Amino acid sequence: MFLLSHATAIVAPTNLAKPVQYGLQMLVRDMEKVFGQKPQVNAGTSEWTIELRYASEEECSSLEEEAFRLHFQMGDGNSVMTIVGRDDLGLVYGMLHISKKYLEIDPFWFWAEIPVSRKEAVWIPAEEQESARPAVRYRGWFVNDEVCLIGWRKEYPPTEEIWFPVFETLLRCGGNMVIPGTDLPRSGIHHQLAHDMGLWVTHHHAEPLGAEMFLRAYPGVTPSYAQHPELFERLWREAIEKQKDEKIIWVLSFRGQGDAPFWSMDPVFDTPEKRGAMISKVVWRQYELIKEYVKHPVCCIALYGEISELYSGGYLDLPPDVIKVWADNGYGKMVSRRQGNENFRISSLPELSDSGKHGIYYHITFHDLQASNHFTMSPYSPQLMKQEIAAAFQAKANTYLLLNSGNIRQHLYTLDIVSEIWCFGTIDLEKQLCSYLRRFFSSHHQEMQELYERYFQSAIAYGKEEDEKAGEEFYHHPARKIISHWLTGKVDQTNEQLIWATGNVSFADQVRWYQQKCAAGSRRWSRLKKRGQEVMELLSEEDKIRFYDQFLFAIELHDTGCRGAVNLCQAYFAFKEEKYPLAFVHASQAHWDYREGLEALTRSEHGKWKNFYRLDVLTNIKSTVDNVDTLRRFIRMFGDSPDFFLWYKQYLMPETEKYIYLENTHRAVLEDDELARMLKKKFAADGKLPETGEAFK
Known part of the structure; x- marks a missing residue:
């Protein structure tokens, strides 16, 4: 020994x-x-x-x-x-x-x-x-949508203090590759530190070769390779020269500025043949430039979005030794992602006859302004995750695995799952969960295991497919779209931005669909929250903090989001029936529900995590709180305006005072919260509202 x-x-x-x-x-x-x-x-x-x-x-x-x-x-x-x-x-x-x-x-x-x-x-x-040979040669994280890491400290771009724990954890998980952030200033330390710590650095598919965005380098110039090939190639050469002595997995690609199809700014490319020919030409030119500087480069191309469709259609000609990287849809399924209201769900895996090397880009966190998860664990099950990655490996897409890791802290369970898969090729999920909980907590592991399993069963199924499960953004982006549509006077029109979920139905039916989904979710999440709180009380003080941050925090975001969304919808239907005081109470309750979500963020910002959620601009719970606040002020205009005393007089003032009060002594305007609480109590006593902590029915 x-x-x-x-x-x-x-x-x-x-x-x-x-x-x-x-x-x-x-x-x-x-x-x-x-x-x-x-x-x-x-x-x-x-x-x-x-x-x-x-x-x-x-x-x-x-x-x-x-x-x-x-x-x-x-x-x-x-x-x-x-x-x-x-x-x-x-x-x-x-x-x-x-x-x-x-x-x-x-x-x-x-x-x-x-x-x-x-x-x-x-x-x-x-x-x-x-050491055993890992199942995947290139395996790592895309630190994407990393707003918590950016907002955690005042310094921007984030310093070594922020990035070192990210890269250290990746290495400890057996990873060897990273995209260190999304579109960060080139003055930042992120790229150099990743290189210094021995990681292979790769690039975002919207930033081929890690080059400067065209419109940043040449503002005002049309970003067209057909018109300005020399300007694009100058940026590519600069990027290659800067990185030629580093461990780089070179991303070959050609997308438009701002991560959009290039033909959105160059409409002359109006057929798949033209688009495929241009992308093929650019990719081969990028490949040739790299070969001028690097003897044996490792190159890949992300078959993501429109590029996947062009490749599947046979419109792309790619260098034979380039790793082709296939992507899931953001919800864990290896099919094409939803684009707005279009959801073709085309298989995103290579055919067995497809030669060359292949890999996958996989999401455990996502941001799509629809139903994705950003602050909470992925809503689709670990079983689906295992199934889809196994299918990718079976299709020989096992050379490369890039995992969208988000802000790290909220996704440790799923990060742990994938790190075991990329090391060993498969996983026993029950054994892994038992091990994970024993590593994190000192007691009550069986109760926690049941809670974790119930988490994935509680997620709202917004569609019919097994991966169509809602993360916490589902309670915020659709809610804000409903409010905007309502307040801009478009209630007689279908909200085009919600068709992806509700189908092409009337706006009232869209709101009703959303209410029903969130009401069913609210019942499940509230039960899980209650059980989680019971288990937390059994834990040591140290374990309580960790359990809240790693599990109960996410449940609270789901629970408060569901309740807020349901009460928002109730407010709409009460308003539609011209029951304005009741609509005001529902909107106020939605405001309080969503505000509880903000309080959950604050509770998880203890110690070194102070300000970790300061830059919540993606789920943006505060924006939802503000939107609902605007809504209830708007509703108060209907019947309580212009004096903002009329509802108090009608519903709350004692009968003995209603007809004899003096305006100069009884005209204090109640704040929205105070008025809403008083009206809520009155309506509940009259049987118009139940006295319950659940979303109002």
């Missing part, structure tokens, strides 16, 4: 590469947490020594890229555990293997604030170990 303790010395080569320096920094910090004291590094050997070294030429023949081997040389008074790395990442993974398996440092320790168990020493079996 090899003894690991604070007295174990570490010997590393001089002039360590930056990725290994960062890996060593993590190992030293982990040992200090566990043993209470930092180990000595390059201060000489001791009775027990960890040695870091790169594999010899002979050893490289038996080690895969990014692999490591643990070798032991045991002796009296001088025992050595050697971490032999095939390359920089091999050494990094070797050190993190020690941290995870023997020091018991959880990959998500930072995001879930998992406590570290202090130990005097750890014994490691002195038996040679070698």
